Amino acid sequence: MSKLEKKVKELNQSRRRVVARYGPGCRVQLLGHLSQVHELREEIVAFLRDQSSVRVVGHPQQNHGGIVGEAGAGPRRKEMVTSTSYRLQGGLQVVVCQGDITKEWADALVNSANEDLDHAGGVTAALSQTEGPEVQWASRDLVRQIERVPTCTVVETTGGNLPCKMLLHAVGPVGGSVGGNERPLLEKTVKAALDLAETMELQTLAMPCISSGIFGVLLKVCSEAIVSAVRYFGREQRILTKVTLIDVSGEAVKAMQEACDRLFQGKREFSGWEVESSTTTTTTHAPQRDTTAASARGAAAPEVCVQVEVIEGTIEKQQVDALVSPMVGSDPLSSRVGNALSEAAGPGLMTAFLRESGGRTAPGDNVLVEGLSGLSSGRVFFLSCAHWDSNPQGPAVQALRNGVRKILTSCENRGFCSVAFPVVGTGVVLQFPHNVATLDLLEEVHRYEQNRVSRTPFLVRIVVHPNDRDSTKALQTTQNALHLRGFVFGAQPAQDIRIVLLGKTGGGKSSAGNTILGQDDVFHSDSSSTSETQICKAHTKNIKGRNITLIDTPGFFDTDIPEEELKPKIVKCITECSPGPHAFLIVLKVERYTVHENEAVARIETYFSPEAFKYATVLFTHGDQLNGLTIEKFVQGNDELNKLVEKCGGRCHFIDNKYWNTNQQGQYSNQYQVADLLNTLEKMVRDNGGGCYTNEMLQEAERLIQAEMESFRKDLKGKMSEEEIGKQAKESAWKKLLIKFSGILY
Known part of the structure; x- marks a missing residue:
C-alpha cells in the first residue's frame, strides 16, 4: 500500500472525508474537503516519486519562454479579444472581457454550479460536449462522499482537459428562492472562490457572471455582487495577481464593465483605490498563450475624486458647502439666482455682501458671503461676470473662466467638500449661448480635476432650472465631447442619513463623532473614565451634499450603569433618531476585546433586535495603535471580535483624528478615512433598500x-x-x- 493510500485510510477512519480516485493512464484525482486534500500534499510528492508514470490531470506544463501549453498542442489559433483592465490598491489586476471561459488560460476557472454539481449548463456542460465527461465523473464522486454542496460553498475538482490547474465549482444563489438575498449570498460565494484560490497559492483566476442565465438572478445584481466581492478582496496585496471576469454574453460583460466603472473608479468610490483603467485589444493564442500580451494595459489613471453631478432644481435649495451666484458688476441682485437667494436669506444677505465686497468688483472676481440664515448652505460665492460679447475667446469668456477657476481654488483652500453652480451666464442678463457657457464651466472643472493634488472627495453640482431645457441639452453635448470622469447626469440629491453612535466611555465615541463632522466642539469628549455624554445629543451637518445627523448616546456600553438610569437615555435616543436610524456605528477602541465589551455589544439585541446588525458598522478609534497592522488582521486576531464584524456584514473601519489637520494623504488622513466610512454606510443603506431600522418603539x-x-x-x-x-x-x-x-x- 502506498503512502497516499495509507493517509487516505487514516483520514477516513471515523467518517469518509476524502477519496483518491485512480483513472486510466495512471491518473489520480483527489476528491474531498479542501482541508483534507491539503493534508495529502506531502504524500502526493512521495507517491509521484514511486510512480514515475503518473501525470497530474489539468496542470499545464510551462516552458522557460513564458508560454503556457500542453505537449502535443495543435496549431495556434488567434482570437481578437477586447478587454478592459483595472488595477486595484493591493496590486490585483481585474480584466473584463467577452469570450469562452473554456478557452481561457488561468490557474483556476470558476464554474457556476448547482448544489448537486450536475453540470447541465455552464462551463462544464460545454466541456462535456467537446472534451468528454471527466469533470462530471469527478463531481459525482465528490457529491457521493460529501452529499449536496450548500449555497455559497466552493469545491474544487480536476479541470479535465481545460486550460487550468483546477476547476472551482461555485454554488451561488438561484433567483427567487432566497427571499431577496441574492446579492449578499452571491458576494459570499465569490469571496469563497477568491479565498480558495488564494489559499491554494494560485496566481490567476477566470470567472463568468455567476448565478445569471439559467440560475435566474438579474444581471445587475450579479455584476454588482461579483465586482463588490473582487473589490473587497483586492484591498490588500495577494498571491492572486489577476482576476478575469469573462462571459459569452455581451449583456453580462457590459453589466460587469459598468459595475467595475462604478465601484472601482465611479462617483461613490473615494476610498483610496489606485485604479488603472485601459481598454485594450490583445491577441491571444489557443492553446498557447502569450501572457505578456494578455497583461498589456495602458498608463495609470488617477482615481476619480472630483464628482460632477447635474441635477434639475433650484440653487437656493441645494445642501452643499457653498453656492455660486452670478452677478453683473458688483450687484448681487442683478441675476435671477441672486434674487432667489436674497428672498430666501432675507435682508442680511445684502448687508453681508456690502461688508465683504469692500467696494467695486472686477469681472472674474468673486465675493464669499458666509453665515447666511434661511439657506440650506450658509455660504455664497457671488461671481462678477461680463455681458456676452459675441467672442468665444473674448474678455467675457475669460472673466467667466477665471471666476470659476478662482471659486474652485478657494473651495480647495478652505477645505470645502462640495459646491453648487447654476449654468452661469445663460440668463436674460448675461446672454451667453448655452453651448459656450456649458463648455466654459465643464472645461474649468476638468482643468481643476487634472491639476488637483488632494485625493479627498469633492463634489461639483450643476443645478439646471426645471424650465431650462436648452442648458440640459448643452450639458449632455459638452459631456459627450469632453468625457469627464466622475460625471453623473440626472442625479438626485443624496438622501439624508441618521447615524447612532454606540460605544463605551473612554473609547473615543464622542471624539469619533467630531471627526466625522470635521469639527472639534460638537460633542464633548475626554479621555477620562467618566462618561462625558450625559444626555443624548444630535447634530446635523451637510457633508458632500448630504445631510448627516449624528446621535451621540451616553455610555450605552457601560455595563456598570444601572438599568433604570439608562432607560431614559435610550428612549431619548429613540426619539432623536425617529423614525429610525439608517446606521448604528459600534465604536470600539483599538485594544484587547474582552468579555466586558462582548457583553456590552449584546445590549444592542436587548434594546433593539438582532435585525439591528444589518444596519451596523464597527468603527475603531485610535487607529495609530494598529502600528501598521491592517484592520482586517487586527479583527481576525480575536474570535469574538471577528464574529461581531461578521454579524455586521464584514463592515469595519478605523479613524485616527491625529492627522485631521495635516497634509497627510491616503489612509493617514482622517478626511480620507471619513470618506471611506461614509462610502460604506451609503452602500449599506442601498443594500437595505434605502430604508432605516425600525421597531415598535x-x-x-x-x-x-x-x-x-x-x-x-x-x-x-x-x-x-x-x-x-x-x-x-x-x-x-x-x-x-x-x-x-x-x-x-x-
Missing part, C-alpha cells in the same frame, strides 16, 4: 412626534419656526414614550 415615537408637531402648529399659529417646533415636539414625545414603555415619570 421607533414607530410609536414617530407617531407621537408628528401628533405633537401638529398640535404645536395649531396652538402657536406661526409664532415658532419649524425647527423649534420639531425640537419641542421631540421633547414632549420623549416624556410620553418614557411613561408608556418604561413607566418612568420625567
Whole structure:
C-alpha cells in the first residue's frame, strides 16, 4: 500500500472525508474537503516519486519562454479579444472581457454550479460536449462522499482537459428562492472562490457572471455582487495577481464593465483605490498563450475624486458647502439666482455682501458671503461676470473662466467638500449661448480635476432650472465631447442619513463623532473614565451634499450603569433618531476585546433586535495603535471580535483624528478615512433598500412626534419656526414614550 493510500485510510477512519480516485493512464484525482486534500500534499510528492508514470490531470506544463501549453498542442489559433483592465490598491489586476471561459488560460476557472454539481449548463456542460465527461465523473464522486454542496460553498475538482490547474465549482444563489438575498449570498460565494484560490497559492483566476442565465438572478445584481466581492478582496496585496471576469454574453460583460466603472473608479468610490483603467485589444493564442500580451494595459489613471453631478432644481435649495451666484458688476441682485437667494436669506444677505465686497468688483472676481440664515448652505460665492460679447475667446469668456477657476481654488483652500453652480451666464442678463457657457464651466472643472493634488472627495453640482431645457441639452453635448470622469447626469440629491453612535466611555465615541463632522466642539469628549455624554445629543451637518445627523448616546456600553438610569437615555435616543436610524456605528477602541465589551455589544439585541446588525458598522478609534497592522488582521486576531464584524456584514473601519489637520494623504488622513466610512454606510443603506431600522418603539415615537408637531402648529399659529417646533415636539414625545414603555415619570 502506498503512502497516499495509507493517509487516505487514516483520514477516513471515523467518517469518509476524502477519496483518491485512480483513472486510466495512471491518473489520480483527489476528491474531498479542501482541508483534507491539503493534508495529502506531502504524500502526493512521495507517491509521484514511486510512480514515475503518473501525470497530474489539468496542470499545464510551462516552458522557460513564458508560454503556457500542453505537449502535443495543435496549431495556434488567434482570437481578437477586447478587454478592459483595472488595477486595484493591493496590486490585483481585474480584466473584463467577452469570450469562452473554456478557452481561457488561468490557474483556476470558476464554474457556476448547482448544489448537486450536475453540470447541465455552464462551463462544464460545454466541456462535456467537446472534451468528454471527466469533470462530471469527478463531481459525482465528490457529491457521493460529501452529499449536496450548500449555497455559497466552493469545491474544487480536476479541470479535465481545460486550460487550468483546477476547476472551482461555485454554488451561488438561484433567483427567487432566497427571499431577496441574492446579492449578499452571491458576494459570499465569490469571496469563497477568491479565498480558495488564494489559499491554494494560485496566481490567476477566470470567472463568468455567476448565478445569471439559467440560475435566474438579474444581471445587475450579479455584476454588482461579483465586482463588490473582487473589490473587497483586492484591498490588500495577494498571491492572486489577476482576476478575469469573462462571459459569452455581451449583456453580462457590459453589466460587469459598468459595475467595475462604478465601484472601482465611479462617483461613490473615494476610498483610496489606485485604479488603472485601459481598454485594450490583445491577441491571444489557443492553446498557447502569450501572457505578456494578455497583461498589456495602458498608463495609470488617477482615481476619480472630483464628482460632477447635474441635477434639475433650484440653487437656493441645494445642501452643499457653498453656492455660486452670478452677478453683473458688483450687484448681487442683478441675476435671477441672486434674487432667489436674497428672498430666501432675507435682508442680511445684502448687508453681508456690502461688508465683504469692500467696494467695486472686477469681472472674474468673486465675493464669499458666509453665515447666511434661511439657506440650506450658509455660504455664497457671488461671481462678477461680463455681458456676452459675441467672442468665444473674448474678455467675457475669460472673466467667466477665471471666476470659476478662482471659486474652485478657494473651495480647495478652505477645505470645502462640495459646491453648487447654476449654468452661469445663460440668463436674460448675461446672454451667453448655452453651448459656450456649458463648455466654459465643464472645461474649468476638468482643468481643476487634472491639476488637483488632494485625493479627498469633492463634489461639483450643476443645478439646471426645471424650465431650462436648452442648458440640459448643452450639458449632455459638452459631456459627450469632453468625457469627464466622475460625471453623473440626472442625479438626485443624496438622501439624508441618521447615524447612532454606540460605544463605551473612554473609547473615543464622542471624539469619533467630531471627526466625522470635521469639527472639534460638537460633542464633548475626554479621555477620562467618566462618561462625558450625559444626555443624548444630535447634530446635523451637510457633508458632500448630504445631510448627516449624528446621535451621540451616553455610555450605552457601560455595563456598570444601572438599568433604570439608562432607560431614559435610550428612549431619548429613540426619539432623536425617529423614525429610525439608517446606521448604528459600534465604536470600539483599538485594544484587547474582552468579555466586558462582548457583553456590552449584546445590549444592542436587548434594546433593539438582532435585525439591528444589518444596519451596523464597527468603527475603531485610535487607529495609530494598529502600528501598521491592517484592520482586517487586527479583527481576525480575536474570535469574538471577528464574529461581531461578521454579524455586521464584514463592515469595519478605523479613524485616527491625529492627522485631521495635516497634509497627510491616503489612509493617514482622517478626511480620507471619513470618506471611506461614509462610502460604506451609503452602500449599506442601498443594500437595505434605502430604508432605516425600525421597531415598535421607533414607530410609536414617530407617531407621537408628528401628533405633537401638529398640535404645536395649531396652538402657536406661526409664532415658532419649524425647527423649534420639531425640537419641542421631540421633547414632549420623549416624556410620553418614557411613561408608556418604561413607566418612568420625567
